[in-house]
Structures are given as structure tokens and as C-alpha cells.
Amino acid sequence: AQKVTQAQTEISVVEKEDVTLDCVYETRDTTYYLFWYKQPPSGELVFLIRRNSFDEQNEISGRYSWNFQKSTSSFNFTITASQVVDSAVYFCALSEAGYGGATNKLIFGTGTLLAVQP
């Protein structure tokens, strides 16, 4: 079964604190893709990162970093030195390759609401 679990419903931090958002996934496919999206109050889902199942290298982009561990089926997201503008709902998502990679269907977690207080 395909499933994405974001156990943290809400997180509140003070500006400049580091925060990690957890994501655990379930899939039977050997080829799959993992994503993080940010949803500000305006509603649009903003793409942050995509990883495929064969690339376990961690990635850093400015204050953002991602830790992908197949052994624990986790794809965690860390924001370093958080800022008020980081306040949003963050979604982790899974896409399975399907037949020849011919699908874009995303299975989303329930999201984590991050509130960064000044």
C-alpha cells in the first residue's frame, strides 16, 4: 500500500531556531519519487524538492536541507535558522513509477503546519 505519514500536525518555533519536519513513507515499488511542497496561506503548492529512490544523497539548498534514508523509509526536511516567512503548511508526497514511469499521481501526507514566531 502507498502511504505518507507526517506525524507532526503543528510545530511552533521562535525565529532563528532550527526545525525538522518528519516524513515516513510506505511503498512496494523499487522506483519511486519523493517530494516536499510548501503551501502558504494563499493556497498554491510551491515545489521545494524531488528525489528519486536511487539517490540517497542528502541535499542542501540555502537554509533548507533534506535527509533521505531508505533503511527507515524517511525523507525529513530541516529548516535552519527559521524565519517568519517560513510559516506555512508543508507537505511530503510520494509518486510511484507505475508502468514505465507513466504517472504523475502524488500521494500526499496530511501536512505539517509550521508557525515561526518573531
Added chain:
Amino acid sequence: KAGVTQTPRYLIKTRGQQVTLSCSPISGHRSVSWYQQTPGQGLQFLFEYFSETQRNKGNFPGRFSGRQFSNSRSEMNVSTLELGDSALYLCASSEGFQDSNQPQHFGDGTRLSIL
């Protein structure tokens, strides 16, 4: 490049009516997917289209339908609206599928309210 454009942004309907939502993908993108977002069920996949063909469908009743035109623009239709159809409907587009190494980009959504 312009982003994914969804129209209208807001819509109010009453039970029993039908509604059509529109999505214009990013220029050059041939794949369009639709999602429903509600507080109770979260983000759920509705269907996806590529080159005017429905490639995949989520677990929604037949009242939900869609189509894609030759210019890649897509519409989704919901007939016999129910209160539970109140949601944010999001459209996403990409050049191809996951193996093309292109992520999906989402529009701002259409917020549908059923009275």
C-alpha cells in the same frame, strides 16, 4: 513563463448544481493533474491527463469528470453538487511524467463552496 492558471479563483454553488473548473498549464506542459483538498481528507488525487487521454483516476464518484484539449488546457466537471464537494481544487502541470525528471507545478486553485 506564466505559471499554471486556474479559473475561477472562487465559486459559490448550491446543492444539485453542476460546475466546471478550468486549468491552463504552463506553456509546453502536456500533463495535467487535478487534486481536491479538504480539511477532513487532505489532498487527494482526482485524475491526470496527457495528450488528451486520461491516464489515471482517483477514487472519486462518477460525478467527477474531466477532459483535456489539444492545447493541453484541462477542465474538470462536478455534477449534482453535494455539500461535501466544498474544497480547494488544485491543478498541476508538468512536461511529461516522473521519469522525465520534471516536477509538477501547481496553480493557485479554485475554492468551491457549496451552500
